[in-house]
Amino acid sequence: MSGAKNSNPERPAGTEESRFRWFSFGSLVALMNGIGTCWIFVLLMLINSDIISRTAFDSPVPGVTEIVGMSIVACVFLQLAHALRMGRLTRSDIILGKLGKNSRLKFILEAFYNLVGAFMLALLLFYTYPTFIHAWTIGEYEGSAGGFTAPVWPVRLIIVIGCLIATIQCLLNCWAFIGKCKNAHSQAAGEVG
Amino acid sequence: MSDLQVAAIAILGVVFLIIAGMPVAFSLLVLSFSGVWYIKDSFNIASILLAQAAGDSVNGYVYGVIPLFVLMGMLVSVSGTGKDTFDVANRLFRSIRGGLGIATVVANAIFAAVTGVSIASAAVFSKVAVPEMIRLGYKPPFAVGVVTGSSVLGMLIPPSLLLILFGVLTETSIGDLFMGGIGPGILLSAMYCLGILFMAHRFRGFTGDTSKEAQEAGGVQLSIGQALAKLTPILALIALVLGGIYSGWFTPTESGAAGALGALIITLAKRQLTWRKFWQVLIETGNVTVTILFLFIAANLFGRMLALSGLSNFVGTLISESGMDMYSVMVIYLLIILMMGMILDSASIMMIIVPLIFPIMQGFGVDFVWWGILTLLTIEVGLLTPPLGMAVFVVQSLLDDQSISVTDIFIGSMPFVLMMLILIALLVIFPQISLVFVS
Numbered sequence: 167m168s169g170a171k172n173s174n175p176e177r178p179a180g181t182e183e184s185r186f187r188w189f190s191f192g193s194l195v196a197l198m199n200g201i202g203t204c205w206i207f208v209l210l211m212l213i214n215s216d217i218i219s220r221t222a223f224d225s226p227v228p229g230v231t232e233i234v235g236m237s238i239v240a241c242v243f244l245q246l247a248h249a250l251r252m253g254r255l256t257r258s259d260i261i262l263g264k265l266g267k268n269s270r271l272k273f274i275l276e277a278f279y280n281l282v283g284a285f286m287l288a289l290l291l292f293y294t295y296p297t298f299i300h301a302w303t304i305g306e307y308e309g310s311a312g313g314f315t316a317p318v319w320p321v322r323l324i325i326v327i328g329c330l331i332a333t334i335q336c337l338l339n340c341w342a343f344i345g346k347c348k349n350a351h352s353q354a355a356g357e358v359g
Numbered sequence: 360m361s362d363l364q365v366a367a368i369a370i371l372g373v374v375f376l377i378i379a380g381m382p383v384a385f386s387l388l389v390l391s392f393s394g395v396w397y398i399k400d401s402f403n404i405a406s407i408l409l410a411q412a413a414g415d416s417v418n419g420y421v422y423g424v425i426p427l428f429v430l431m432g433m434l435v436s437v438s439g440t441g442k443d444t445f446d447v448a449n450r451l452f453r454s455i456r457g458g459l460g461i462a463t464v465v466a467n468a469i470f471a472a473v474t475g476v477s478i479a480s481a482a483v484f485s486k487v488a489v490p491e492m493i494r495l496g497y498k499p500p501f502a503v504g505v506v507t508g509s510s511v512l513g514m515l516i517p518p519s520l521l522l523i524l525f526g527v528l529t530e531t532s533i534g535d536l537f538m539g540g541i542g543p544g545i546l547l548s549a550m551y552c553l554g555i556l557f558m559a560h561r562f563r564g565f566t567g568d569t570s571k572e573a574q575e576a577g578g579v580q581l582s583i584g585q586a587l588a589k590l591t592p593i594l595a596l597i598a599l600v601l602g603g604i605y606s607g608w609f610t611p612t613e614s615g616a617a618g619a620l621g622a623l624i625i626t627l628a629k630r631q632l633t634w635r636k637f638w639q640v641l642i643e644t645g646n647v648t649v650t651i652l653f654l655f656i657a658a659n660l661f662g663r664m665l666a667l668s669g670l671s672n673f674v675g676t677l678i679s680e681s682g683m684d685m686y687s688v689m690v691i692y693l694l695i696i697l698m699m700g701m702i703l704d705s706a707s708i709m710m711i712i713v714p715l716i717f718p719i720m721q722g723f724g725v726d727f728v729w730w731g732i733l734t735l736l737t738i739e740v741g742l743l744t745p746p747l748g749m750a751v752f753v754v755q756s757l758l759d760d761q762s763i764s765v766t767d768i769f770i771g772s773m774p775f776v777l778m779m780l781i782l783i784a785l786l787v788i789f790p791q792i793s794l795v796f797v798s
Contacts, residue, residue, distance in 0.1 A: 199642065238423055255383070287625070
């Protein structure tokens with residue numbers, strides 16, 4: 167892990183990472199995002215092949231419904247960290263927009279929000295982990311026995327990993343904002359009121 | 360504290376945190392978690408419920424529809440189909456005063472039938488239509504207002520991301536909702552066209568001098584053959600997507616996949632797609648999808664917390680005991696949405712308020728297609744009104760001419776907001792408008 171240096175939430179991945187690294191947290195986030203992205207495209211092809219095969223050869227591709235259903239959750243958690251890194255989560259800037267670009271209060275709030283996010287995601291991580299273990303040990307599956315079945319554990323594992331990475335991303339964001347807050351000069355004090 | 364008080368505090372808390380700038384999903388998660396913790400007096404139960412919401416609430420075939428329609432919209436936007444449609448409409452209406460404005464509305468309406476997000480329409484037409492209108496003497500605020508106003512059609516005319524969300528939230532057929540959007544969409548387009556015609560003749564101080572436009576009869580020269588060639592791809596795509604759903608041949612998810620593939624083929628055929636662009640489109644699709652679905656998970660947990668608290672039931676009984684009829688409740692509900700539009704974006708408003716009001720509407724036995732379209736239209740008004748008019752900010756950021764201010768655009772959009780409000784009133788009185796195409 168390369169620490170807070172390349173986790174500046176307002177200048178995300180790529181801009182500061184001119185130095186070549188074999189591994190960085192940013193590249194891990196980007197990799198997961200890329201997998202999720204490709205996955206959506208695979209789903210698109212899968213559904214279309216089902217349509218074509220069903221229409222032309224009267225034989226639907228088995229399991230498309232189950233696979234698509236389970237995949238969406240996986241995609242969300244594969245791409246969540248990237249969305250957090252880019253600061254893409256929906257929010258209102260009705261107050262934050264009014265604070266100055268260099269306002270201390272703004273950085274404190276941002277750091278706090280990321281901390282809250284990290285806490286919720288960590289909770290989610292700790293309480294999803296048992297469901298992954300459960301799905302793994304009993305061999306839980308979706309679909310109907312005898313027909314198409316897909317194991318549930320890979321999706322649960324992706325949620326766990328996705329939560330872990332997203333939690334770390336939130337903490338890194340938080341850390342970066344604390345750093346900015348330290349750097350922000352006390353000129354911000356006037357804007358706060 | 361009673362459970363009801365907890366729920367009420369949680370709602371106020373969410374509003375407070377959102378205004379304070381916390382990401383909407385985090386605000387919902389943290390307050391619904393705390394709410395459940397208090398009501399059940401168990402940290403453990405609250406956490407398990409959180410994990411369940413994450414695992415279950417977007418687990419289902421129907422959620423596949425969201426990334427697929429987003430992808431389709433993105434592909435169509437980069438394909439240049441929007442400009443082609445605009446060229447044809449421009450040629451069609453060019454001898455009329457205000458014709459360019461009308462052409463923008465018509466092109467937007469057609470383009471809306473292949474894209475599910477207003478932002479996509481706004482992005483395409485602020486690049487294509489605004490410079491042309493200003494060149495022919497339209498006042499910039501009006502020119503931009505036309506684009507912002509008609510971008511609303513992108514959400515109203517199917518496919519529509521917001522209608523998909525509404526369908527998933529209320530378990531209403533997405534196909535029916537899509538068909539319900541057609542009537543009001545056409546009516547709103549017609550109202551916009553007439554409004555532009557009227558303003559171009561009567562309020563020239565607002566629109567600018569449009570007489571030059573009628574004389575010059577400029578713009579593109581198109582033969583009928585060329586016009587048809589430009590329109591064929593988009594019409595084929597509309598037929599595939601909407602025809603597929605309407606005939607029952609496709610599920611909404613399938614029509615999204617077929618539409619996205621169709622859009623991909625069109626974009627490739629028009630040689631508008633580089634690998635780099637394609638990858639950007641896919642990444643952006645992922646970002647939009649995650650944002651919406653993560654919010655959906657959070658809103659789902661919030662809904663579970665409210666259900667545990669019994670608040671929805673309580674409000675339901677309160678309303679039925681007060682003897683308020685459905686129309687008064689509906690009007691209050693729409694007013695609340697208008698107010699929410701001042702602080703929140705469309706998807707968040709829908710995900711927060713619809714589950715809350717759901718049991719009440721069910722109790723009244725209202726038609727969910729009608730209710731959905733009304734909700735959508737009212738939410739969309741918020742896209743055009745200050746302080747947080749998302750469409751306005753998007754258009755402003757995309758304009759080449761940065762001298763046009765946000766205030767200018769808000770002023771230019773006002774006539775269109777007015778027409779939307781008229782349509783909402785009409786729709787409340789005549790639900791048939793939304794039900795004509797629903798089988």
